[in-house]
Amino acid sequence: MSEKIEITIDEKAVEVDRDLSVLDACRHEGYSIPTLCEIEHIPEPFGGCRLCLVEIETDRGSMITTSCDTPISPGMKVSTFSEEIAAGRRAALELLLSEHTGDCVAPCSLECPATLDVQGYLAHIANGDPRAAVKLIKEKTPLAISLGRACFAPCEEECRRQMVEDPISIRQEKQYAAEVDIDEPWTPEIPGDTGKSVGVVGGGPAGLTAAYFLRLKGHEVKIYDMMPELGGMMRYGIPNYRLPKDLLDREIDWILDLGVEVQTRVEFGEDIHIEDLKEIHDAVFISTGAWESWMVPIKGKDLPRVYGGIDFLVDHALGNEVDIGEKVMVVGCGNTAMDVARTARRLGKEVTLVYRRSAEQAPASDEEMKEAMEEGIKFEYLTNPEEICGCEVNGVSKVTCARMELGEPDASGRPRPVKIEGETVEFEADSVILAIGQSPEVDKLEQEGLSIEKYTLTVNDKFSTNIEGVFAAGDVALGPCSIVECTGHAREAAYAVNAYLNGGLDAYTPHEDYKLPFGYNHIDEKDEEDFADWNRMPGIRMPVRIPEERVKDFDGIELGFDSETAGSEAERCLECGCLDRFECRLKEYSTDHGAKQENFEGFKHDYEIDESHPRIIRDPNKCILCGSCVRTTEEHGEGVVQFVERGFQTIVEPAFGDPLGDSDSKLVGSLADACPTGAFEEVLPSVKPGPFELVEMGTTYCQGCGLGCPAKVYGDGERSLKLSPIEGHLCDIGKFESLPHMFEDQAGELDDVDGYTIDVYASLKATSEELEALKKLAHATGGGVHADVPSIVSTADREDLLSSEEIYVDEEAFSLCPVLKDLVPPSSRKKGPDAPISVVTASEDVEGKRVVAQSGANAVGLYLDDIRPLMSKEFEVLLVYDQEVPENVDADYIIQMVSDSRLLSDKADVQIPIRSWLQKGGTVVNIFGETIELEPVVPSNLPSNVEKINGLLE
């Protein structure tokens, strides 16, 4: 027990161990101080990153200094935070960022108004797991299906793949995943009721989104809607051929099935008022949308057969007949104009669309314009209606338009259309539909006492209206916008409402992925030249019905992806976002301290990325020279990487700049464990590595060798994807080779083996419990259990090793159990076996105290249980348990029970799946003779292995 002294941290007196640094003392007391270069198990501070600044006051004065290398002293006063401290840390971060390259989060996600993790869900699709993709999407929006069909996909506009050739068909990829999910949709769990209720007014994209996220927080939700059915503009604005209503119905039903109440045909401001809602609910959420069409103030606008775009679409959706004659003129070139024109076309009309600017400036998506043209809609660009001619009785007959030309840029940055004097043109028309814009019905909102500004409902930065407890999001607050904008806005607003219901809006701060896009973030500036060497792989668009067919009805026009096409299209993703996005501490601290990359802008290196190692990527452009990797390998005396060069040219790299893949170290994976950024990154074993936000599934003891190192298992909740050390290190056998490849389907039928002698050839990984069951099985049939057990085992334990200053090591032992290096520091390693203790392999029989390295996780357990190698080569029935079928055996019948598909052998007559070591419980004995209890970490549908073995006996 070391001596304690009293110091003050942030004005609180604490007693701490005398030999601590200020950093460790603060950490022990629960204060968080940023550091990028400290490694917990290496006591000497490195002092490289300079982030751990604190203010220290002693009787010799006060100063701001690094805490990792400052020892505490009695009476010392420590402040862990002040504006000045933060400024120093921020400066350090900004300097690091100034030489850091790469995207934290991919441009597609940054551009997405709902900040969907595009790179993540594309990776899942590429990996053949569309369900996981949908789950990821549903973390951000309940409208996967609708967005998959009708999103205007700003992500695709930012997609870097177009610098190679074409952007990824991101929307259609989403559509594919969402529609795979449709029959058995992934559904989040709803927590217990909070007893609070929210009235959501308006069941469009914003209202449905808010209802979903509020339900996920356990609140009661009731949606009020003026229309006969929910969906808002998704139902009444977007035509069926773009978003088939049967699909929309499925999506809405799925949301409602979470326990959302609905009342339709009830109009806000008419049938129901704020006071009523406030009475019934604890909070009110207004998402009434923007249903009023803008009309231009031109002559003739009040003539019969002049319509607003939205009015026309709503009427059509409701099944109301609208008299538009035969020749229809559509004014405007936005997405609504497209919907109007294409709807009119499907009604068999001759459609001309006029737009006062040129095609380049049109707000409608290129794809929609192309499809509209294919369908025979005539586009008249640089044409602006000046007068709608006709009479009150017969309605519209023609439209006089001015021809325009492009002038200087206007406020929107687009060239201003200027009228060419004297150039007019006349179009015959039976009807005019003005699709130039829409807005909320502000009069009704004002009547309810809600405050209005610029044709929208006023909300503050916490989504609150001027009336307490009344919130708003979507078109009504933003002005008319897209589904994806509404869903993103409403999600965040729902979080604000949740905070309000849970005790106070003050507690609400915007989520990292809202407005502040994902916290600190930077974008790598790239252009076509950067991708000049890439293989061209043209993008795949979904097949659509041919124009001649599709104009005949309102059925959906997109025909879907099959899984193979969806997968290969998703594989084209360039994975712009950093693989370390969810774990990068540089990003985390930069977010916390408001650091800006551009503050100390200057020269950046452009190092080649080293992808020579199968599982570890080395990207020196993301290295912050914290030295953690260098120190972690120096600790083992194997210098996998080291510092070279000086000054700004300093770089960490393998000796002589060799590729990392050439390293014969078994501790390469630990570089990624040590790295606080994405400079060394572990690549998950899949087609696309994500990144995915992995969950900690539990802790276990690695079964990669006989050492049994404690490890944390990370995965997606169902599968394990990554092992990380709990203390010290995990070697590459543990990290990369021993993660099981699941094998779940039995191959072949099990014959009746009754009456035959069954011999067992067991893996050295078999637990003691499995062994018992195997013995029982074999003995009952007159057979025996065999395994390739070692000839000798350790006579020394862990303590013996740790307390010895001179240890003889056979390097072979280190390759069997690399983490033994943790226990035998380079300074203790002696040549020659005359040292008091030896570390050897089973092939080297040494006298005296020894530790015998074994590759089998339970080799010692089997040895102690007197199991011995196979003596005979001929068997009636051989049960090969959890390992490869041996060569040169002659058996009438071979049963292979195996947990890992890599072990499967054709020689087996039947292959029976069993649980892997991450799925099973049981006992093993490690090389130190320590008994280790394994707990199942990964779920499995299979019965326990012991049950399975016992089953064979029956």
Next chain:
Amino acid sequence: MKPKISVGYASCGIAAGASEVDKALRDAVSTTSMDVEVRRVGCVGMCHNEPIVEVHMEEGVYVYGDVSPDDAESIVRSHLGEGVPLEEKLIVSPEKDYDYFSSQKKIVLRNSGVIDPENIQEYIDSGGYDALKKVLDEMSPQDVIDEIKDSNLRGRGGAGFPTGLKWQFAADANADKKYIICNADEGDPGAFMDRSILEGDPHAILEGMIIGAYAIGADEAYIYCRAEYPLALKRLNIGIEQAKERSFLGEDILGTDFSFDIHIKEGAGAFVCGEETALMHSIEGGRGMPRPRPPFPAQKGLFDKPTNINNVETWANVPWIIRNGADRYSEIGTERSGGTKVFALAGKIKRGGLVEVPIGTPLREIIYDIGGGIDQDLEFKAVQLGGPSGGCLPAEYLDTPVDYETLTEAGAIMGSGGMIVMDECDCMVNVAQYFLDFTQKESCGKCTFCRVGTKRMLEILDRFTEGEGSQEDIEKLRSLAKYIKSYSLCGLGQTAPNPVLTTLRYFYDEYIQHIEHGHCTATVCRPLIIFQITDECVGCTRCASECPADAISGDPKSKHVIDQGTCVKCGACVEVCPVDAVEVE
């Protein structure tokens, strides 16, 4: 007394041709029947007069400067043979004083240029190793430490930490083994004090270290000297061998039970290895990278053992102090800092060289009285003190005494003793850029502020010298400098902004000239200057044929013109113009 001829035979002399002179002298002597000894001695300190030859006669010493091999025969025949000195090369004679010497006070350089450094007997004859004998005969280790404390000797490596106190820490540390290190990793551009001592008087350093080892209880030492100093290394090795032969070093020194051994570790020339923790890491076989302190070397140093590290000049002072007493040493210098300091006087100075003066001597005395003033009698502008980590002081500091405190207050540092004089033709922005470029490249790369911060500062200075800076940049420069000084890991980073900060402080107008007017008054920053041909041009065509960019056109015998778009501003035209018709703005 038999006449002696000494040839200044340090690296600087050799570079100036001393070996040829030495050979010519020996040849000349051998053709006569005179009994004359020709010796090779260390650096005399007068770089401006190399090669230097001293003739020691009955009546006194004659010093010749700029001696060529052709002069050798005259010196031997005329001066030694006929008693007629070679007047035109004579700098000092019994009748002729030279204020370059007379204003100096030589303690550290007492033997340099006087004795043959490869001959231990000459060192012993000059009183060498008397101090060691005295220590072993009469003094306890604590007596020695007290003597050093009383002398007010402060570390000459730069920081000026009291040497006696440092020894006390190491002596007080409880350990089975302790080390002594001599930091001979002199890396400042333009500084060569330590090299001269190493080459001119190696035994003074060895003796100082042996005394130090006795005082703190160390039995092993390293001299960390860069491999770029081959002559110093050679003479150190000879010195160590000879000291061992005479039992000043090795087992049971001078019959006592005190044993001590010295190794030499050759450094690869990284500037940061002059930092003590980096230096120790380098001796241990690692990359020269500083580590945080504490623990200080006195607690946990080389191979984790208590270690005392001093630089060359500090060690060379020690035998003198012991032999002459702390009182005599502390009388020299200032109240808080005893003794002398050696400076390497360089730059725009008439008489550059090694200068040793009492601490506290005003700059004016060093630059004007000893150095003879500014070269070509131009205007003094600034003096850079303390190497790349130091600062530039303007004329108003000429009368300030040079001591640790005053310099720190002024924004410079004593450093190891580099002193670079600048005149009106020097651009202070360019000077700051030059020094920062050096420290930036020599950063070990470990800590963020030094590695990236200095690079970003340098980029700003680069912009200034290209006329692309802004006022905002100055603010950024200041704030970066503040952070780098406050939060860098080691001395290199903590002092790297000094040249920038002092030039900003004393020569702010020059920065503004560059930034706001795109003008470099000193016409140094190439992108900002324009070369033009005036009406003086006689059309000789030499500039046009010399121009590497073919930017000059004109018919013979008529005025030539420089095409500004093509001109690469190399200045070749200025050099060749016979009538000074090329104007630089």
